[in-house]
Amino acid sequence: MKFQIQRDRLVNGVNDVMKAVSSRTTIPILTGIKIVAHEEGVTLTGSDSDISIESFIPRDEDGKDIVQIQQPGGIVLQAKFFESIVKKLPMDTVEIEVHSHLQTVIRSGKSEFNLNGLDVSEYPHLPQIEEDNVLKIATNLLKTMIRQTVFAVSTSETRPILTGVNWHIQDGLLNCVATDSHRLAMRKAPISGGNGEESKAVIPGKSLNELNKILEDTSDELEIVITENQVLFRAKHVLFFSRLLEGNYPDTSRLVPSESKTSLTIGGKEFLQAIDRASLLAREERNNVVRLSIGEDGRVEISSNTPEIGKVVEEVQSESTEGEELNISFSAKYMMDALKVFEGAETNIQFTGAMRPFVLRPTSDDTILQLITPVRTY
Amino acid sequence: MKFQIQRDRLVNGVNDVMKAVSSRTTIPILTGIKIVAHEEGVTLTGSDSDISIESFIPRDEDGKDIVQIQQPGGIVLQAKFFESIVKKLPMDTVEIEVHSHLQTVIRSGKSEFNLNGLDVSEYPHLPQIEEDNVLKIATNLLKTMIRQTVFAVSTSETRPILTGVNWHIQDGLLNCVATDSHRLAMRKAPISGGNGEESKAVIPGKSLNELNKILEDTSDELEIVITENQVLFRAKHVLFFSRLLEGNYPDTSRLVPSESKTSLTIGGKEFLQAIDRASLLAREERNNVVRLSIGEDGRVEISSNTPEIGKVVEEVQSESTEGEELNISFSAKYMMDALKVFEGAETNIQFTGAMRPFVLRPTSDDTILQLITPVRTY
Numbered sequence: 001m002k003f004q005i006q007r008d009r010l011v012n013g014v015n016d017v018m019k020a021v022s023s024r025t026t027i028p029i030l031t032g033i034k035i036v037a038h039e040e041g042v043t044l045t046g047s048d049s050d051i052s053i054e055s056f057i058p059r060d061e062d063g064k065d066i067v068q069i070q071q072p073g074g075i076v077l078q079a080k081f082f083e084s085i086v087k088k089l090p091m092d093t094v095e096i097e098v099h100s101h102l103q104t105v106i107r108s109g110k111s112e113f114n115l116n117g118l119d120v121s122e123y124p125h126l127p128q129i130e131e132d133n134v135l136k137i138a139t140n141l142l143k144t145m146i147r148q149t150v151f152a153v154s155t156s157e158t159r160p161i162l163t164g165v166n167w168h169i170q171d172g173l174l175n176c177v178a179t180d181s182h183r184l185a186m187r188k189a190p191i192s193g194g195n196g197e198e199s200k201a202v203i204p205g206k207s208l209n210e211l212n213k214i215l216e217d218t219s220d221e222l223e224i225v226i227t228e229n230q231v232l233f234r235a236k237h238v239l240f241f242s243r244l245l246e247g248n249y250p251d252t253s254r255l256v257p258s259e260s261k262t263s264l265t266i267g268g269k270e271f272l273q274a275i276d277r278a279s280l281l282a283r284e285e286r287n288n289v290v291r292l293s294i295g296e297d298g299r300v301e302i303s304s305n306t307p308e309i310g311k312v313v314e315e316v317q318s319e320s321t322e323g324e325e326l327n328i329s330f331s332a333k334y335m336m337d338a339l340k341v342f343e344g345a346e347t348n349i350q351f352t353g354a355m356r357p358f359v360l361r362p363t364s365d366d367t368i369l370q371l372i373t374p375v376r377t378y
Numbered sequence: 379m380k381f382q383i384q385r386d387r388l389v390n391g392v393n394d395v396m397k398a399v400s401s402r403t404t405i406p407i408l409t410g411i412k413i414v415a416h417e418e419g420v421t422l423t424g425s426d427s428d429i430s431i432e433s434f435i436p437r438d439e440d441g442k443d444i445v446q447i448q449q450p451g452g453i454v455l456q457a458k459f460f461e462s463i464v465k466k467l468p469m470d471t472v473e474i475e476v477h478s479h480l481q482t483v484i485r486s487g488k489s490e491f492n493l494n495g496l497d498v499s500e501y502p503h504l505p506q507i508e509e510d511n512v513l514k515i516a517t518n519l520l521k522t523m524i525r526q527t528v529f530a531v532s533t534s535e536t537r538p539i540l541t542g543v544n545w546h547i548q549d550g551l552l553n554c555v556a557t558d559s560h561r562l563a564m565r566k567a568p569i570s571g572g573n574g575e576e577s578k579a580v581i582p583g584k585s586l587n588e589l590n591k592i593l594e595d596t597s598d599e600l601e602i603v604i605t606e607n608q609v610l611f612r613a614k615h616v617l618f619f620s621r622l623l624e625g626n627y628p629d630t631s632r633l634v635p636s637e638s639k640t641s642l643t644i645g646g647k648e649f650l651q652a653i654d655r656a657s658l659l660a661r662e663e664r665n666n667v668v669r670l671s672i673g674e675d676g677r678v679e680i681s682s683n684t685p686e687i688g689k690v691v692e693e694v695q696s697e698s699t700e701g702e703e704l705n706i707s708f709s710a711k712y713m714m715d716a717l718k719v720f721e722g723a724e725t726n727i728q729f730t731g732a733m734r735p736f737v738l739r740p741t742s743d744d745t746i747l748q749l750i751t752p753v754r755t756y
Contacts, residue, residue: 081658081687088655104688110695111655115688277466277489280459309459310482310493317488 001073002097003037005057006066007108010042010086010094013055016238017046019210020053021079027124032076033083034123035096041067045126046079051207052126053214054239070097074120075104082106085113127230127241135169135224136193139235140217145176146208148187148341148368153205154180164202166249167226169194177252178205183334184252184371185341193223201226202249207242214238256359256371260350262294262323265363266316269344272336274314278302279332281312288332289375296325304332319346328354329377338370379451380475381415383435384444385486388420388464388472391433394616395424397588398431399457405502410454411461412501413474419445423504424457429585430504431592432617448475452498453482460484463491505608505619513547513602514571517613518595523554524586526565526719526746531583532558542580544627545604547572555630556583561712562630562749563719571601579604580627585620592616634737634749638728640672640704643697643741647722650714652692656680657710659690666710667753672696674703682710697724706732707755716748 017033025031025048034045041058059067075098086094089108097105102117146165154162165178174191177184211233215222223234226244233240275290282288282304293301298321305311328351338360339347345362352358360370395411403409403426412423419436437445453476464472467486475483480495524543532540543556552569555562589611593600601612604622611618653668660666660682671679676699683689706729716738717725723740730736738748 078687084658085655088651088658090651090655110693111652111690112692113659113688113690116686273466273468274489277463277468280462280466281491308494309456310491312489312491314490315488 001035001037001075002070002095003042004068004070004093004095005042007086007089007092007094009057009066013042013044013057014083014086016055016214017044017053018079018083019214020046020048020051022048023080025049029076029118029122030124031079032118032123033079034074034076034120036074036120037067037069037096038072039069041069045123047124047126049124050204050243051210052239052241053210054126054241056237056239058237073098075102076118076120076123077104077115081115085115126239127227127232129225129227129230129232129241131225133195133197133199133225134193135174135191135199135226136221137174137189137191137224138219139215139222140219141189142222143212143215143217145174145187145189146212149176149178149185150205150208150212151337151341152178152180152183152185152370156180161202161245161247161249163206164204164245164249165208166252167199167201167203169199169226177249179250179252179255179371182331182373183338184255184369185338186252186369186371188367191224199226200249201231202245202247203231203242204245211240211242214240255357256369257350257352257356260323260352260359262321262326262351264294264300264321264349264351265319266300266347266349267319267344268339268342268347268362271316271347272339272344274302274316275332275335275339278304278312278314279336281306281309282332287334287375289329289377290332290335291327291329291377294321294326323351326351326354328358328374330358330372330374334372338372341368341370379413379415379453380448380473381420382446382448382471382473383420385464385467385470385472387435387444391420391422391435392461392464394433394592395422395431396457396461397592398424398426398429400426401458403427407454407496407500408502409457410496410501411457412452412454412498414452414498415445415447415474416450417447419447423501425502425504427502428582428621429588430617430619431588432504432619434615434617436615451476453480454496454498454501455482455493459493463493504617505605505610507603507605507608507610507619509603511573511575511577511603512571513552513569513577513604514599515552515567515569515602516597517593517600518597519567520600521590521593521595523552523565523567524590527554527556527563528583528586528590529715529719530556530558530561530563530748534558539580539623539625539627541584542582542623542627543586544630545577545579545581547577547604555627557628557630557633557749560709560751561716562633562747563716564630564747564749566745569602577604578627579609580623580625581609581620582623589618589620592618633735634747635728635730635734638701638730638737640699640701640729642672642678642699642727642729644678644694644725644727645697645722646717646720646725646740649694649725650717650722652680652694653710653713653717656682656690656692657714659684659687660710665712665753667707667755668710668713669705669707669755672699672704701729704729704732706736706752708736708750708752712750716750719746719748 091109095107106113175188279288469487473485484491553566657666680692
């Protein structure tokens with residue numbers, strides 16, 4: 001294998017595939033990056049066996065040469081070293097050449113590295129995915145949907161299925177739900193393509209977080225293929241594979257109460273800031289529980305009290321309140337996570353009593369919903 | 379105590395004094411910030427007993443009201459909570475009032491905090507410093523001198539005196555030296571004021587790092603008073619006290635070799651980058667040792683070799699080389715620290731053999747000097 005390549009394109013490709021490389025892996029070759037030079041260009045691959053990322057660097061683009069292939073071939077190089085080397089090389093172009101015994105020379109200007117490579121044939125194959133059911137969605141919309149749901153997945157392995165986001169595709173609609181059993185986040189949006197069949201997948205939260213990092217904020221279409229145990233995301237020059245979580249995701253449709261006893265409409269930004277301040281004196285080890293009081297006169301107060309430190313009372317101006325008066329306690333962290341998703345938009349909260357989960361929605365957007373379970377205080 | 383204050387000024391003052399507050403202290407009241415309201419304004423104090431910082435917020439400045447004192451007095455409030463509260467308060471002004479039993483109310487808009495305070499009379503007094511020997515130096519010059527020396531102090535407590543920077547003031551010249559016994563950094567500059575007497579102080583590296591964080595990058599004069607066991611730095615509205623290290627600083631004047639067998643003059647930036655790359659394949663646990671070779675023909679090579687990973691050779695263009703050829707090994711980290719101080723300037727390095735410390739100086743600046751001890755390799 002021997003080729004010359006534009007360094008900035010190589011750095012970008014390496015940055016992408018590094019998102020899948022873990023230094024803690026039981027399969028030694030996966031600490032490496034697979035580099036393959038072929039007729040069309042150079043393909044880089046990184047994988048931790050849960051996530052695999054493939055980045056393609058074409059020979060040329062928009063009439064500009066990016067890669068010059070002298071001799072096709074492949075090698076696996078230690079990701080940690082290869083990454084820091086290509087980032088720090090002195091010139092705009094880099095030459096990579098494999099000699100005998102997998103010895104690989106990386107050359108740029110008067111800088112020359114010799115790395116011990118690993119045999120490319122020993123690198124695990126990427127999942128084979130049949131492409132008869134290709135879904136399509138704008139990249140930036142998908143990024144937003146991920147951000148609006150993934151924070152609510154469980155971080156505990158007690159119920160592994162809850163560490164993923166539940167995707168349900170039916171009738172041209174993608175519905176994403178995440179819950180850690182204390183709170184729930186839901187977002188839906190239209191999706192195109194596909195063969196019209198209902199489709200389900202529970203995608204690990206970690207995969208979605210990594211995917212979000214490498215996807216560009218563009219309205220370009222992203223292709224999605226879901227199989228029984230894998231999902232593939234295909235953007236320009238990047239393939240992202242993730243395994244799916246096995247098992248049945250709990251039915252969350254019945255968790256959302258249909259009735260309401262108290263309704264509060266409030267400015268999202270002011271409410272978030274008041275909760276944030278009230279949480280300052282709430283005990284962290286108890287999830288920063290704060291108390292919300294809605295009086296008969298429509299007065300809204302947020303408070304917390306930790307006797308050894310002090311107490312705080314915040315009065316917030318609401319847009320409107322309806323129904324019964326209410327005293328309810330909840331995790332300030334969960335409330336702030338939920339309100340951040342609404343990005344300051346006016347928010348409506350529907351309560352059905354101090355012990356029942358309550359529902360948050362932006363008043364002008366019915367595609368997002370958040371649910372929070374209150375905390376019993378004594 | 380009762381006063382109203384501009385929130386941004388309070389936040390700035392708290393930020394400054396927080397640099398001295400440690401959550402790990404054996405004196406509980408030092409986890410607090412001392413707040414005193416008096417005729418002239420409000421004074422904040424933070425201390426970990428090694429470093430003490432006092433920040434003064436005047437009643438008014440440039441004709442603008444900053445503080446309105448209703449009732450003078452003082453209180454000590456938990457620094458961690460007080461800091462996060464004042465940063466997040468909703469309005470531009472804050473009211474602070476002490477009620478009975480040290481209960482302190484912090485009010486801003488419709489936000490009201492009640493904090494349990496501590497008795498201000500129990501807060502330790504700041505050192506009393508006689509001001510008959512006041513030195514003066516431009517703030518930004520002092521910041522540069524700190525940055526150019528403090529990185530070389532020892533981080534080990536084996537020889538506590540080496541964890542400080544040795545300041546020596548004589549004949550209007552301030553000379554700063556730091557060494558961890560493997561490398562040494564020196565910087566000198568004129569200083570004004572003072573009573574003409576020779577003055578010495580070993581200032582803890584930690585204190586100088588914190589001082590550097592709170593000093594503004596201005597050419598305004600800073601006042602310095604050195605006593606037997608304390609140093610005081612006085613900037614506009616801020617006093618910074620540090621204890622001095624006790625004991626005799628070793629005589630470093632004889633460490634700098636007066637002769638040289640090989641001389642290398644080289645562009646600081648290119649040399650730094652080549653060392654940085656060569657260090658990528660050098661073993662971290664052995665201080666990233668790299669090898670420098672200066673050939674008879676003036677060829678300069680930097681290399682490192684770790685058999686299980688690979689090797690690297692960097693050829694660097696020198697401005698000039700003189701004297702004997704040389705093969706020498708040293709810590710890439712120490713070399714990079716030294717070169718960073720020179721900010722890319724052309725650098726001259728004087729060697730007196732592979733086993734003797736070598737001296738680095740910018741070719742156009744004789745106020746800075748760095749010394750590095752080589753590493754024996756087998």
